[in-house]
Amino acid sequence: MTHKPPQDAGDRLDDALRALPPAVEPGHDLWPQIESRPGRPDPARAGGTGRDRWLWQAAAAILLVVASSLITATFIRRDTGTPVAVAPTAPTAGVHAVPVAFGPTHVLSPEYDSARRQLSALLEQRIGRMPASARQKLEDNLAELRHAADAINSALAEQPGDPLLEELLLNTYQEELSVLAAANQLSVAGGSSSSSDSSRVQL
Amino acid sequence: MRLQILSKRLSLAAVALLATAPLAQAGTPIDKRAAADPKGMVEISNTAGTVTVTGWDRGEVEVTGTLGEGSERLDFTTTGTLTRVKVVLPNKSWHVEDSNLVVKVPAGSSITVNTVSADIQVKGVNGSQRLQSVSANVATQAGAEDVEVKTVSGDLTVAGTGQKGLLTLTTVSGDATVTRVSGEINGNTVSGDFRLGLGAVDRSRLRTTSGDLSIAAFLPNDGRLDVESISGDVRIDLASPVNAEFDVSSFSGEIRNCFGPKPARTDEYAPGKELRFTEGKGSARVRIKTLSGDVSVCKL
Amino acid sequence: MAGSIAAFEKLYRLHAARVHGLCLRMTAHRETAEDCTQEAFVQAWRNLPRFEVRSSFGTWLHRIAVNAVLAQKRRRAEQLGAAGSAEDEVADTFADLTVTDPGAHRDLEAAIAGLPAGARHVLVLAGIYGYSQAEVAAMLGIAVGTCKAQLHRARHLLGARMSLDEERT
Numbered sequence: 001m002t003h004k005p006p007q008d009a010g011d012r013l014d015d016a017l018r019a020l021p022p023a024v025e026p027g028h029d030l031w032p033q034i035e036s037r038p039g040r041p042d043p044a045r046a047g048g049t050g051r052d053r054w055l056w057q058a059a060a061a062i063l064l065v066v067a068s069s070l071i072t073a074t075f076i077r078r079d080t081g082t083p084v085a086v087a088p089t090a091p092t093a094g095v096h097a098v099p100v101a102f103g104p105t106h107v108l109s110p111e112y113d114s115a116r117r118q119l120s121a122l123l124e125q126r127i128g129r130m131p132a133s134a135r136q137k138l139e140d141n142l143a144e145l146r147h148a149a150d151a152i153n154s155a156l157a158e159q160p161g162d163p164l165l166e167e168l169l170l171n172t173y174q175e176e177l178s179v180l181a182a183a184n185q186l187s188v189a190g191g192s193s194s195s196s197d198s199s200r201v202q203l
Numbered sequence: 204m205r206l207q208i209l210s211k212r213l214s215l216a217a218v219a220l221l222a223t224a225p226l227a228q229a230g231t232p233i234d235k236r237a238a239a240d241p242k243g244m245v246e247i248s249n250t251a252g253t254v255t256v257t258g259w260d261r262g263e264v265e266v267t268g269t270l271g272e273g274s275e276r277l278d279f280t281t282t283g284t285l286t287r288v289k290v291v292l293p294n295k296s297w298h299v300e301d302s303n304l305v306v307k308v309p310a311g312s313s314i315t316v317n318t319v320s321a322d323i324q325v326k327g328v329n330g331s332q333r334l335q336s337v338s339a340n341v342a343t344q345a346g347a348e349d350v351e352v353k354t355v356s357g358d359l360t361v362a363g364t365g366q367k368g369l370l371t372l373t374t375v376s377g378d379a380t381v382t383r384v385s386g387e388i389n390g391n392t393v394s395g396d397f398r399l400g401l402g403a404v405d406r407s408r409l410r411t412t413s414g415d416l417s418i419a420a421f422l423p424n425d426g427r428l429d430v431e432s433i434s435g436d437v438r439i440d441l442a443s444p445v446n447a448e449f450d451v452s453s454f455s456g457e458i459r460n461c462f463g464p465k466p467a468r469t470d471e472y473a474p475g476k477e478l479r480f481t482e483g484k485g486s487a488r489v490r491i492k493t494l495s496g497d498v499s500v501c502k503l
Numbered sequence: 504m505a506g507s508i509a510a511f512e513k514l515y516r517l518h519a520a521r522v523h524g525l526c527l528r529m530t531a532h533r534e535t536a537e538d539c540t541q542e543a544f545v546q547a548w549r550n551l552p553r554f555e556v557r558s559s560f561g562t563w564l565h566r567i568a569v570n571a572v573l574a575q576k577r578r579r580a581e582q583l584g585a586a587g588s589a590e591d592e593v594a595d596t597f598a599d600l601t602v603t604d605p606g607a608h609r610d611l612e613a614a615i616a617g618l619p620a621g622a623r624h625v626l627v628l629a630g631i632y633g634y635s636q637a638e639v640a641a642m643l644g645i646a647v648g649t650c651k652a653q654l655h656r657a658r659h660l661l662g663a664r665m666s667l668d669e670e671r672t
Binding site: 129130131133134137138140141144145148151152155158159162164165167168171172175178179182183185186187 | 470492
Binding site: 020035 | 516519525630665
């Protein structure tokens with residue numbers, strides 16, 4: 001029989017507060033009203049930059065957050081009865097041809113993969129703006145990250161469930177997203193083309 | 204009649220001279236200034252060329268330098284406490300010369316600088332800094348405020364002033380060299396090499412995929428150093444007195460240390476080594492994880 | 504653009520219940536809580552490019568939600584004018600007195616809803632959602648000292664009410 005020290009009223013209150021569920025579903029789905037709110041996205045207010053740039057940044061930010069939350073949210077068991085060889089990544093930049101591996105027995109959820117592909121596709125369109133040398137370095141480094149993920153997955157095939165390997169793999173996928181997002185953000189931030197700001201001092 | 208012909212010849216000659224003038228003189232000189240809040244925000248944007256920002260003790264922002272030929276214009280606007288300096292290029296910028304911006308800002312300003320390939324150099328700015336570029340090199344001083352530097356392939360150089368602040372470095376392939384920075388230092392790179400000469404580190408999270416990390420620092424009580432690498436080598440040199448708990452693990456890299464304890468295999472039948480020991484009072488914490496990168500932990 | 508909307512809906516689905524929980528307990532009024540939740544997501548959508556990936560998206564959303572709650576409170580105060588603020592003051596003054604009212608019998612959620620606004624805001628953010636005093640103070644735009652005092656008051660009021668409930672059962 002364990003002996004717990006007697007709780008005072010303050011402790012009981014703290015426990016009771018912490019036990020309250022943080023999530024409370026609204027009485028009805030609020031999404032339709034949010035989606036249809038007038039003046040919803042407002043590119044003109046986003047730091048005086050053009051509409052296109054704002055949309056790209058918003059899209060990238062959303063995808064990054066969705067993908068990041070999904071990296072740890074759901075692992076799907078591979079639904080084969082036989083041991084699965086770790087699939088090598090596709091040689092071309094951007095899109096993977098196979099589901100994203102997490103060790104020999106799991107893949108990351110399709111929604112993560114979808115968000116990641118969209119982020120890659122977004123970047124593909126922006127990457128043309130970068131100086132050629134930077135573009136090449138970016139592609140080389142994204143390939144480097146994929147090789148790192150492959151190496152860790154191979155190691156996991158021999159040591160399934162190894163916590164060091166799993167942590168390194170999660171962080172590598174996270175790092176890939178961060179690089180995609182940073183490259184996307186940097187490619188739009190530096191260049192400025194004509195915009196219609198008023199009240200400027202013109203040279 | 205003769206005078207007219209003469210003046211026409213002279214003006215033709217003048218035109219001819221201009222046409223053959225060297226390109227360096229083709230940019231338009233900039234000379235603008237506006238009053239600014241001593242602790243306001245200054246945003247600077249330039250695609251190619253250079254951006255030099257210096258803090259001064261006047262309550263105004265001054266922009267000098269040259270606007271590259273082919274640029275559409277320089278925007279210099281003030282809205283409340285925000286001053287914006289932006290080189291604007293035409294939509295189809297097929298041939299634009301570099302612009303060189305020399306900006307002086309009130310020393311207490313916070314600055315944001317965005318470039319694609321224009322090198323950034325900052326000195327004497329005491330407010331927070333956010334410096335971003337795609338391929339440019341960035342050099343700045345870090346004081347007590349937040350400094351964030353981000354590039355794809357540019358190299359970063361940060362010199363501390365001895366004060367404790369928050370420094371965040373992000374590169375894809377660029378290298379970083381940091382000296383005399385204290386407080387909280389976070390860094391992220393894929394293949395850049397980071398050489399960090401730090402003072403007292405309260406907290407530091409560093410991550411690399413294949414770049415090498417080399418850190419010299421002092422860890423005070425409660426100091427935290429977390430390093431993760433896939434294949435890059437990690438070298439940590441700590442200044443005395445060292446009072447820390449060490450937790451080092453590597454799947455296939457070597458672990459070397461000068462403190463004495465030897466790494467042990469995590470599993471008899473598998474690769475993977477770990478090294479866990481306490482030095483001194485063990486009040487700080489050092490955690491290092493690598494896949495195949497070698498680790499070396501020593502005293503300075 | 505359509506892809507972004509679908510992706511943002513996904514974010515809404517992941518975070519809506521938590522944001523709504525926060526708004527409901529801070530406003531203590533169902534309809535207002537739904538308005539604040541909607542407002543929070545609309546503001547988040549508008550400000551998404553400014554989100555720093557390093558920080559937690561949930562925390563960022565909560566900050567926006569708290570701003571929505573405070574803005575709504577200010578609007579209500581402006582609409583009600585002198586009458587409204589007097590009403591709040593009365594509720595505030597009598598909060599301490601209702602503790603000893605033998606008619607008061609509430610479960611914890613109802614008890615929280617019955618707290619005066621300032622104390623309730625701090626208690627919800629610190630006690631239920633686990634934010635530190637410094638974070639709560641920053642979110643509410645108050646001094647840390649004020650935050651501590653409000654939390655102390657909230658706990659005192661709640662504690663007294665819960666003891667009252669225990670005596671009954």
